[in-house]
Amino acid sequence: MSIAKETIEHIREKLDIVSVVSEYLPNLKKVGKNFTALCPFHSEKSPSFYVSPQKNMFYCFGCKSGGDIFKFVMQIENIPYPEAIKKLAKKLGIDVKETDAEVSGERKVLLDILNHASVFYHKYLVESKDGKIAREYLKTRGVNKDSIEKFVIGYAPESNKLFESAKKKYDPNLIIKSGLVGVSEKNRTLYDNLRGRVVFPVFNLQGDVIAFGGRALDSKKEPIYLNTPDTVAYNKSKSLYGLYQARHSLNKSGEAIILEGYFDVLMLHQNGIENAVAPLGTALTQEHLRQLKRFVETLVLVFDSDRAGQQAAIRSGDLCFDSDMNSRIVSLPEEVDPDEFVLKHGKDKFMELVDSGVNPVEFKTMMSLSQHDINKPEEKSKVVRNVLETIIKIRNPIIKHEMIKFLSSRTNIREEIIVSEMRRAYGFKKIDADESPLDNMSVKLRSIEEEIIWLCLQEPKLCEKVSVNLFSDERCIHSFPVIKQLIKGGELVSIIDNLDKDIADWLIQLSFEQRKCTSFEEIFEKLMRDLKLRRQEEKRKKLELEIIPMLEGRLERNPEKIREFEELKKLLKGTAVN
Structure with missing residues (x-):
């Protein structure tokens, strides 16, 4: 069920957030342009909870809760979003009606086609004579029958048998849209994209097949691994192989082991390590982390030991800091994949490796020190700057402090010098407005990209001088096009509805942060x-x-x-x- 967007906007515009919050917090006091009180969502001795009538939002610097008038009522009353809307609508005498949300007919049919294909491929692997070559290959990789059943592994024959089977029930155009079938440029005939491959279905959390990956049995076939494309049912940047099978184990363990390939996931699950997942032909993304945050607090990053694998581990560690998630990086022995390691050494030895993982800052420091001669001042400077690129992303002040101490101990540079370099290189010190008690609060040091976004929130016209291509931070990339709407007079409280929750929360926090700036333009x-x-x-x-x-x-x-x-x-x- 859904509520009309126009109704939500009308309620938001007509109700004064200060008046509503005051009903629950009678001690709310005006300080400068804002109002402040002890936060109702966590225990504290000094006020860190703020309400801005100009922004029509609230934010707590202590527990990081923030949002609009609906979010406040949801949290303080512990009720769902629709109920909060209805409760506030009553204040205006509005009778809120819900309507059935539209369900994509095409998406439903595509899911049916993909589930049909999964059954077809699996049956072909397990029962057909042609499937013997795939069964033998899986046996050489150590995959047993239980894993084949658990992950519904299949085999796509060299012929077009899947299409012949599917077209009896489904529109050929939708079969093509599913990504399972391609059209020949020569004679416009249809062919199975995954033909001649062992097939790995990808499931969503509801247990529907949403995509496939295929591994060629002929080593000369290019590419060796092939994934079906993004569709209305599947987005590779949001999907993880093995997440459906791992969901219960993730909840129990509180950790997710991030791997690089299908066989890595299969062999860990097969050996009783069931909290393992892998991205699908792409680097780890913030969307992946948002999925995993529902289950775990910590990621264990297990990548190849070559230089490319090390760089991928560092990028993923940085991403975890950006998303305020804990992570450890595990170093594998050279030229050994996780599936090979667990097959050869077993579960206990692999778990010893997992436990030996180190913080991304420690990992990056060790990598940088191995690549530079720190007896030379300019080389030592490069190491510090390189590692600071990661430290600056850490949101937790205690972890950030400990990592600065670690870098200091490894480079023999005093902590205060490292902090000074961090402030000089990555932004200016945060100083809050004179009239606000935020003067006494420690607002985190932010990256250059975040500072540019902060300035654009203060002076939206600055957006005209920025290209989104300049950003590498996923939050900045996704939020900048939305922030540009402020140029036309839009309100942040309304436009953040179009953003992911984590990005919206981050923007709310940025909007409440204040600085002493003589000139926004110069900075x-x-x-x-x-x-x-x-x-x-x-x-x-x-x-x-x-x-x-x-x-x-x-x-x-x-x-x-x-x-x-x-x-x-x-x-x-x-x-x-x-």
């Missing part, structure tokens, strides 16, 4: 210059990895890339990032 220009320099430095580092083998004669020289690299070096010479 904005400085931050933009710094951010552009950082992007250029990131590009230089990436090119350097390609150029060094060329200069050493291990790769064919590419004059254009070498010239671009030299130009970037020249441009960045003498800047703070170089």
Whole structure:
């Protein structure tokens, strides 16, 4: 059931949030432009709960609760969203009516087609003569019958038998939309995209098949792994292989083991480690973390031991800090995949590895120290700046402090110098408005990208000088197009309805933070210059990895890339990032 958006907006506009909150918090006091009181959602001695009549929102700097008038009533009354709307509507004499939400007919049919395909592929693997080659392959990988049944593994034959079966029940155009079938460019005939592959169904949390991955049995076939495309039923950036099978174990353990491949997940589950999942042909995303946050507080990141795997682990660790999740990075022995390790050494040895995982800052520090000679001051400086890029993302002040101590101990640089460098390189110190008790509160140090978003919230016209392509922080990427609506006079309280909850909460917190700024424009220009320099430095580092083998004669020289690299070096010479 749903309530008309126009009704929700009408209630929000007509009711004064200060008046509503005052009914529950009679000691609400006016301080400057805002109102403050002891937070009703957690125990505290000094007020950290604020209500802004201008923003029509509330926020607590202590427990991080925040939102609009509906969110406040939901939390204080402990009632669902529709009930909060109805309760507030009564104050205006409005009779709220709910209507059935539209269900996508196409999505429902696609799910039927995908479930039909799953049954077809699984039966073909288990029962057909042609499926013997796939059964033998799975046996060589150590996959037993129980795992085949648990994960409903299948086999797609070389022929078009799936399409012939599905077209008896479903529209061929929808079968194509499911991603299971392609159209030949030569003669426009239809063919099974996954033909000749072992097939791994991907389930949503309701147990519906939403996509497939396929592993070629012919090692010469490219690509070796192939996933069906995004559809109205499936988004790879939000889906995880094994999540449906792992859901109960995740709740019990409080940890999720993040792996890279289908067989890694299969073999861990098969060996009794059932809290294992993997992204589907993509890097870990914030959408993945939002899914996992429903079940766990900690991620254990298990990636390949090569340089690419190490970089993927560091990126994922940074993402966990961005999403305020705990994480550990596990180092595997060289040239050994998780499925191979658990097959050879068993569950107990693998769990010893899991327990040996380290904080992403510790991992990145060790990686950086192994790549730089810190007896040279300029190399030591690079290590510190590199690790600070991760430390700045930590939201928990205690963990941030401990990681600064760790970096200090490993580099023999005093903590206060590291903190000073962090403030200099990543933004300006937070100082709150004179008239607000927020003066006495510690507002977290934020990244350059977050500071730019904060400035855009204060002065929406600054959005016109920013391209979304400049951002790498997923929250900034998703929120910036919405923030631009403020230029046309929109209100933050209304436009955040279009954002994911975590991003909306983050924007609310940003909007309540205050600074002493002589000129928003000047600070904005400085931050933009710094951010552009950082992007250029990131590009230089990436090119350097390609150029060094060329200069050493291990790769064919590419004059254009070498010239671009030299130009970037020249441009960045003498800047703070170089």
